[in-house]
Amino acid sequence: MHLVRDVLDKKLMDREDCPMGRVGGLVMHVGESGPPRVTHILVGGPTLWMRIHPALGRLSSALGQMWGPRRKEPAKIPWSRVETVGREVKLDVEGKDTGALDWEIWVARHIIEHIPGGGSEEEE
Amino acid sequence: MKKILQLSLGIITSVGGFLEIGSVTTAAQAGAQFGYKLLWAILLGTLCLIFLIEMSGRLAAVSKHTIVDAIRERFGFPFFFFVLLGTVLVAFMVLVAELGGIGFALQILTGIRFPWWALPVSFVVWLLMWKGTFSLIENGASLLGLVTVSFVVAALRLNPDWTSAASGLLPTLPDDDKSKYWFLAVSILGASISPYLTFFYSSGAIEDKWDRTYLPINRVIAAFGMTFGGLLSMAVLIVAALALRPKGIQVETFQQAALMMTTALPKWGFYLFALSMLFACFGAALEISLAISYFFSQGFGWNWSEDVEPSSDARFAFVYTLIIGFAAVPLMFGVDPIKITMMSMALTSATLPLAIVPFLFLMNDPIYLGKHRNGWISNTVVGVVILISFVLAVVSIPLEIMGG
Amino acid sequence: MKRLLFATVILLVSCKPPTPAEQMDAILSWVGSAIVLGNGWLRHTTPDTYTRQTLTLSHDQLRQIGAELLKSPPATIDSTELDGALTRSGTHLARMAQLVEARNSPGFNQVLDSLELDQKALKQLSDKIESSQ
Numbered sequence: 001m002h003l004v005r006d007v008l009d010k011k012l013m014d015r016e017d018c019p020m021g022r023v024g025g026l027v028m029h030v031g032e033s034g035p036p037r038v039t040h041i042l043v044g045g046p047t048l049w050m051r052i053h054p055a056l057g058r059l060s061s062a063l064g065q066m067w068g069p070r071r072k073e074p075a076k077i078p079w080s081r082v083e084t085v086g087r088e089v090k091l092d093v094e095g096k097d098t099g100a101l102d103w104e105i106w107v108a109r110h111i112i113e114h115i116p117g118g119g120s121e122e123e124e
Numbered sequence: 125m126k127k128i129l130q131l132s133l134g135i136i137t138s139v140g141g142f143l144e145i146g147s148v149t150t151a152a153q154a155g156a157q158f159g160y161k162l163l164w165a166i167l168l169g170t171l172c173l174i175f176l177i178e179m180s181g182r183l184a185a186v187s188k189h190t191i192v193d194a195i196r197e198r199f200g201f202p203f204f205f206f207v208l209l210g211t212v213l214v215a216f217m218v219l220v221a222e223l224g225g226i227g228f229a230l231q232i233l234t235g236i237r238f239p240w241w242a243l244p245v246s247f248v249v250w251l252l253m254w255k256g257t258f259s260l261i262e263n264g265a266s267l268l269g270l271v272t273v274s275f276v277v278a279a280l281r282l283n284p285d286w287t288s289a290a291s292g293l294l295p296t297l298p299d300d301d302k303s304k305y306w307f308l309a310v311s312i313l314g315a316s317i318s319p320y321l322t323f324f325y326s327s328g329a330i331e332d333k334w335d336r337t338y339l340p341i342n343r344v345i346a347a348f349g350m351t352f353g354g355l356l357s358m359a360v361l362i363v364a365a366l367a368l369r370p371k372g373i374q375v376e377t378f379q380q381a382a383l384m385m386t387t388a389l390p391k392w393g394f395y396l397f398a399l400s401m402l403f404a405c406f407g408a409a410l411e412i413s414l415a416i417s418y419f420f421s422q423g424f425g426w427n428w429s430e431d432v433e434p435s436s437d438a439r440f441a442f443v444y445t446l447i448i449g450f451a452a453v454p455l456m457f458g459v460d461p462i463k464i465t466m467m468s469m470a471l472t473s474a475t476l477p478l479a480i481v482p483f484l485f486l487m488n489d490p491i492y493l494g495k496h497r498n499g500w501i502s503n504t505v506v507g508v509v510i511l512i513s514f515v516l517a518v519v520s521i522p523l524e525i526m527g528g
Numbered sequence: 529m530k531r532l533l534f535a536t537v538i539l540l541v542s543c544k545p546p547t548p549a550e551q552m553d554a555i556l557s558w559v560g561s562a563i564v565l566g567n568g569w570l571r572h573t574t575p576d577t578y579t580r581q582t583l584t585l586s587h588d589q590l591r592q593i594g595a596e597l598l599k600s601p602p603a604t605i606d607s608t609e610l611d612g613a614l615t616r617s618g619t620h621l622a623r624m625a626q627l628v629e630a631r632n633s634p635g636f637n638q639v640l641d642s643l644e645l646d647q648k649a650l651k652q653l654s655d656k657i658e659s660s661q
Binding site (some may be wrong): 377 | 573575
């Protein structure tokens with residue numbers, strides 16, 4: 001598997017086929033013996049901005065702790081939860097439990113649902 | 125049966141959704157100043173757009189990816205962000221121009237100046253996005269946009285010399301004002317080849333769940349729909365050439381543009397012009413708002429669909445709410461939509477390579493298209509036209525400054 | 529960076545000062561627009577509000593461009609003649625807007641005829657400027 005070609009930036013789908021964002025980054029473990037292994041998938045703003053410039057990553061992280069869901073770290077999904085890698089990366093997780101949808105839920109609850117006709121995120 | 129219905133709707137969509145303030149302003153200015161001499165720019169732009177639209181539909185139907193999905197996955201986030209920045213900034217300017225076009229149409233109908241219309245118009249556009257479905261937006265706005273066929277009627281009524289008009293399909297330089305001529309050519313190309321149309325079309329194909337069986341329909345929609353649309357633009361140019369040029373009228377303002385229809389169709393021309401601009405710009409504003417939201421949502425992997433409640437795709441809904449709100453601001457302060465239109469059309473031409481070159485790479489990638497990759501004709505037509513647009517933009521803009 | 533450059537360049541385009549010939553073309557464009565509009569109003573094909581507002585706009589544009597042109601008029605024409613033609617046209621445009629408001633078609637028709645004569649005079653001046661360039 002080509003990690004960059006086949007995994008990085010691919011869409012993530014949870015066990016109910018709901019989109020969870022995209023693979024922003026990968027965490028690899030480099031042990032003393034054996035090849036490096038992918039241990040986690042990273043989802044979230046700071047990881048993405050870091051790929052353009054580390055300063056942008058730090059800025060994104062700082063802003064993310066001032067408002068919104070105020071995550072201290074990007075969402076980290078264990079590689080062991082990956083079911084298949086094809087057109088999308090299918091995961092054996094509930095999207096909402098991973099933290100990958102924190103921003104979506106926050107925007108829905110704090111902004112969209114306050115506008116008439118916005119609906120209710122919990123009705124899903 | 126469903127495919128035939130889709131085909132008819134698709135063509136109607138293309139026809140009704142083609143004209144907007146950019147294509148009308150640039151074609152009207154071109155006709156008023158240079159007669160038929162810039163018809164070739166509309167022809168070239170339309171030809172390129174036919175290929176681009178067909179490619180957008182093909183990519184979606186075969187790979188089940190929208191263009192933006194594919195750009196992000198194939199080229200990575202940093203490159204995607206670079207494309208997003210350039211494309212969205214220009215698309216935003218076009219959105220301001222379209223909202224301004226709606227405001228202007230209401231101004232000439234009611235007498236109330238366009239800055240006062242900025243907020244109400246933005247609200248209505250937003251409301252349709254908030255409550256409407258993709259089908260309602262796509263089909264409703266485009267069916268109303270069919271009133272723009274009145275430009276064709278006007279052109280026929282003015283009885284043009286078709287031989288002279290046909291000669292305009294080949295580039296011929298004017299005797300003077302060459303720098304303005306090339307600047308208008310660039311603007312016409314930018315008005316015709318709008319990248320947001322390709323993003324919108326590929327997203328629509330995914331929303332409508334197209335597969336390979338839709339490839340023939342896709343070709344027909346692209347060819348016939350865009351051709352009819354291009355003919356509408358040509359009709360505007362011809363009407364301006366016959367109604368305004370002999371009287372020395374330049375199209376510097378929206379109010380002057382209306383005069384081309386009052387000459388061609390005395391009884392109803394004024395109202396047909398106002399309604400044409402109203403519905404055409406409305407449809408375009410909806411398409412651009414959707415296209416920008418699609419760009420963010422698809423690129424970042426958010427939930428996106430016009431067919432669900434806003435809370436189910438909260439960030440997608442938030443993006444279009446923000447951009448429509450921001451787009452009203454310059455208009456409220458009286459910034460001239462015609463000037464924004466001309467700037468944004470020229471900028472579109474200059475930034476076309478940014479949006480289209482990655483797209484061309486994708487269309488030749490076997491991972492996405494398999495045996496349905498581009499042939500040499502598609503690659504050549506699109507590549508050449510984009511190169512021409514870019515070179516013209518780079519050369520003509522400084523020439524316009526230096527006075528030719 | 530390139531996009532910033534293009535944007536700056538385009539802004540400069542809109543700030544480029546027009547030549548006297550271009551200024552006369554713009555003036556003739558507004559006078560021509562007012563004449564087409566006037567004829568349309570007399571035939572009841574354009575609404576009152578739009579007609580009045582566009583005539584007022586034509587008047588304002590004429591005054592603005594005319595004032596710029598008269599600051600440094602071309603040597604090939606008589607600046608007094610130019611000033612006179614511009615003043616007469618401006619007066620006629622303002623009068624036409626008032627007559628639309630009053631719905632006075634016969635009066636409007638008379639002033640429109642005068643404006644058409646103004647147009648001929650301005651066209652002659654414009655031709656002199658163009659031939660000298």
